[in-house]
Amino acid sequence: MEQFAEYGFEGTSTRAIAAAAGAAMSSITYQFGGKEGLYLAAADHIGEQISHIQLPGIISARQAVDRGDLSPTDAIVAILGEMANMMLDERSESWSAFIIREQQKPGEAFDRLFACFIQPMSESMIELVGMVRTDLSGRKLRAVATGLIGQVIALRSARAAMMRILDISTMGDDVRTMISEAITANARAILQAKG
Amino acid sequence: MEQFAEYGFEGTSTRAIAAAAGAAMSSITYQFGGKEGLYLAAADHIGEQISHIQLPGIISARQAVDRGDLSPTDAIVAILGEMANMMLDERSESWSAFIIREQQKPGEAFDRLFACFIQPMSESMIELVGMVRTDLSGRKLRAVATGLIGQVIALRSARAAMMRILDISTMGDDVRTMISEAITANARAILQAKG
DNA sequence: GTCTATACTACGATAGAC
């Protein structure tokens, strides 16, 4: 997973993966059917990890909204905050690089990632945004929600540029908090707007 | 450029490039010093193209603001709209895939892209956002501006997911307009907010 | 189920004719 994320599918060699894993190259063929199978297995692993981290919080926030214990706006801000925290955490570096690369030329691996967590997370967000922005519906609602989430995605996809713009060399907790707050403040502004 | 964008640096073969160009593989060595030199030349070309498309509009908007002929808010919205139009245009597919790949593992090519257009465009945006959001300054201002631009960047970096979420198979003019309007509306909401 | 050894292909770079 780490090597596919760093060098891409073609740029990664099964020799290097086997060496890093301390195993024989031929084991990849035996266990996964080849390089392609190993790549798909890595995608499945990433999908499971992200689902495990993000979905429980989204589901419980959704239920709290239904019970009336949480406003839709606060639920959206909480979910976006969790997504931002994940994107700003160094442990998500391999996952995000893998997913971003896969999206530039989407294949079978993207289908699995989409079904596993991208679709459920997006649909929950769209539903919640629709509760607040009652002036929007259909694709217009989906486009506005996409913009909200886009801010968070760019934390990873344009990380190199962002680090230079913010003039930071390493990502510390203070910077993480500052960025997360800026994005959630932007989200509240978007949610308060009415067409 | 197209092949580097689609398959990445390692995934692209000099043989395939030469074949697509209708030239001999050895000409790459003669003209660019090798595969790496050709890659850097492609990055320079992308930087020049984007600068040529985007910088004149940004500079003239900036001057109109200084003259008092344009509000900073309208200037920001106009610039973001132009950026969104570029991201939604199919001609930017190779450029954006190239830049996004390069950012996942930034090297010499990213240094050139950053200096050529990412830095000038970002600094102009930050300056304009600072005129409107006078409650912000320093890194906080830069983080909010980064969120604004992030919405536009995600149009490319997460395009595969966005297309599925919006349930569209091809990008027509009607969809382009709708997405561009959603993002500029979000931008106006963020600019109107006050801490 | 994991290893070593190897077959076969494709890679980037270079030499040398023109």
Next chain:
DNA sequence: GTCTATCGTAGTATAGAC
């Protein structure tokens, strides 16, 4: 300045021992 031919290396997949 561009071509063809070729070199050495590295790629994935496979065969077969254990």
